[in-house]
Amino acid sequence: MGNRRDFIQKMGLGLLAPSFLSKLDQGSSIPLSEQSWEQIRELFPLQKSRIYLNNGTFGPSPKSVLEAVHQSFRETNETGVYGNPDSGRERIANFFGVKKSEISLTHNTTEGINIMAQGLPLQAGDEVIVTDHEHAGSAIPWLNRAHLDQIVLKVFQPANTQAKNLEIIKSLVTPKTRAIAIPHITCTTGTVFPIREISDFARKRGIFTAIDGAHGAGTVNLDLHELGCDFYAGCFHKWMLGPNGSGFLYVRQGMLDQLQAYQVGAKSEKSWKLTVEESEFGGYVETAHRYDYGTQSTPMHVGVVAAVDFHEEIGRERIEARIRELNDYLFEGLKQIEKLEILTPEERESRICVVSFRVPGMDYRDIASALSQKKIRIRGVHEANLNAIRVSTHIYNSETEIDFFLEEIKQIIS
Numbered sequence: 001m002g003n004r005r006d007f008i009q010k011m012g013l014g015l016l017a018p019s020f021l022s023k024l025d026q027g028s029s030i031p032l033s034e035q036s037w038e039q040i041r042e043l044f045p046l047q048k049s050r051i052y053l054n055n056g057t058f059g060p061s062p063k064s065v066l067e068a069v070h071q072s073f074r075e076t077n078e079t080g081v082y083g084n085p086d087s088g089r090e091r092i093a094n095f096f097g098v099k100k101s102e103i104s105l106t107h108n109t110t111e112g113i114n115i116m117a118q119g120l121p122l123q124a125g126d127e128v129i130v131t132d133h134e135h136a137g138s139a140i141p142w143l144n145r146a147h148l149d150q151i152v153l154k155v156f157q158p159a160n161t162q163a164k165n166l167e168i169i170k171s172l173v174t175p176k177t178r179a180i181a182i183p184h185i186t187c188t189t190g191t192v193f194p195i196r197e198i199s200d201f202a203r204k205r206g207i208f209t210a211i212d213g214a215h216g217a218g219t220v221n222l223d224l225h226e227l228g229c230d231f232y233a234g235c236f237h238k239w240m241l242g243p244n245g246s247g248f249l250y251v252r253q254g255m256l257d258q259l260q261a262y263q264v265g266a267k268s269e270k271s272w273k274l275t276v277e278e279s280e281f282g283g284y285v286e287t288a289h290r291y292d293y294g295t296q297s298t299p300m301h302v303g304v305v306a307a308v309d310f311h312e313e314i315g316r317e318r319i320e321a322r323i324r325e326l327n328d329y330l331f332e333g334l335k336q337i338e339k340l341e342i343l344t345p346e347e348r349e350s351r352i353c354v355v356s357f358r359v360p361g362m363d364y365r366d367i368a369s370a371l372s373q374k375k376i377r378i379r380g381v382h383e384a385n386l387n388a389i390r391v392s393t394h395i396y397n398s399e400t401e402i403d404f405f406l407e408e409i410k411q412i413i414s
């Protein structure tokens with residue numbers, strides 16, 4: 001009886017899913033059939049009565065991730081063995097092509113951006129290049145640093161090709177430029193910046209590259225060493241489909257002494273002593289672990305590792321290809337609708353997982369609310385006064401859902 005109940009429970013939680021994933025010829029980049037993507041959709045508990053097109057804000061986890069988190073919460077609380085999230089750090093580092101010592105475990109992208117914005121050695125008058133399409137999670141930490149230390153933010157509007165964006169950034173550099181702090185992929189229009197070229201250009205001039213990678217992990221097949229930036233803050237709760245409240249900060253080897261750690265605690269230090277007789281701070285550990293401290297959530301990190309497994313089981317290249325395929329489908333569909341102005345660049349290298357558009361004469365909030373009544377979830381874009389609708393799709397979406405969305409939007413704006 002117990003076994004049968006276990007079996008039924010496991011079915012419900014998707015624990016039997018790996019048998020399907022294991023048939024997928026892991027590591028292969030051969031595209032999957034529509035039928036396989038339909039089967040993958042079944043691994044998500046995401047309700048089908050709604051159409052979720054807002055992965056850019058939050059990526060719903062597959063059942064295997066949820067079960068890993070639940071199980072770890074149960075285990076830690078039943079046994080009192082609270083575990084060590086550090087065991088996941090190596091797996092995460094491998095996934096991003098870097099060393100364990102280069103990864104700090106954070107709770108979200110914003111935390112990583114704050115560490116970068118606070119920690120860089122900047123003085124009054126120094127210039128930092130940013131876009132006017134920053135998410136609040138990047139804009140506010142940089143505005144805060146500018147406010148505290150009289151740093152000058154050089155703000156530019158992203159263009160619609162990678163070549164133009166590189167040129168704009170180059171043209172903004174002056175002898176006072178100390179950092180380029182831009183998103184890998186903007187939250188507004190999903191514009192993908194050529195981070196490798198920008199990092200290469202910056203490094204030759206001693207300019208720091210502090211990248212907001214909220215939309216990088218889990219979309220592009222990220223290799224942070226190859227990308228070449230100095231710092232990269234990301235999260236697992238968007239495109240990685242991991243648990244909410246889990247993030248990372250990559251600090252390139254050799255950059256530790258450039259990025260001052262301000263928030264520290266247990267394990268940030270090499271050694272310490274604090275007694276009535278003597279007090280001594282023995283310096284920071286020689287790894288990016290110096291930026292994370294205190295109790296971390298083991299269940300969250302178990303969930304992150306399950307998310308990494310999920311991506312690897314399906315195949316990272318396949319996931320990227322599917323995201324691009326759905327993005328093309330959506331982009332082409334939106335292009336057919338008159339009245340509508342697409343803000344996402346058409347250039348393929350400049351987009352991957354988002355299409356944003358606006359309808360002249362209409363307030364984005366009215367469109368969002370009409371879509372919501374149809375149980376379609378998107379995000380409105382208020383940044384830079386864009387007055388736009390952002391549609392972001394992941395592997396659990398389908399062309400059928402996109403078709404439905406396109407029909408609804410046609411009606412709403414007609």
Ligand SMILES: Cc1ncc(COP(=O)(O)O)c(C=O)c1O
Pocket residue numbers: 056057107108109110111135137138183185186187212214215234235247
């Ligand atoms: C480009 C960008 N940066 C930063 C953030 C903030 O991310 P988090 O919630 O992980 O701090 C977001 C969230 O949507 C984002 O889109």
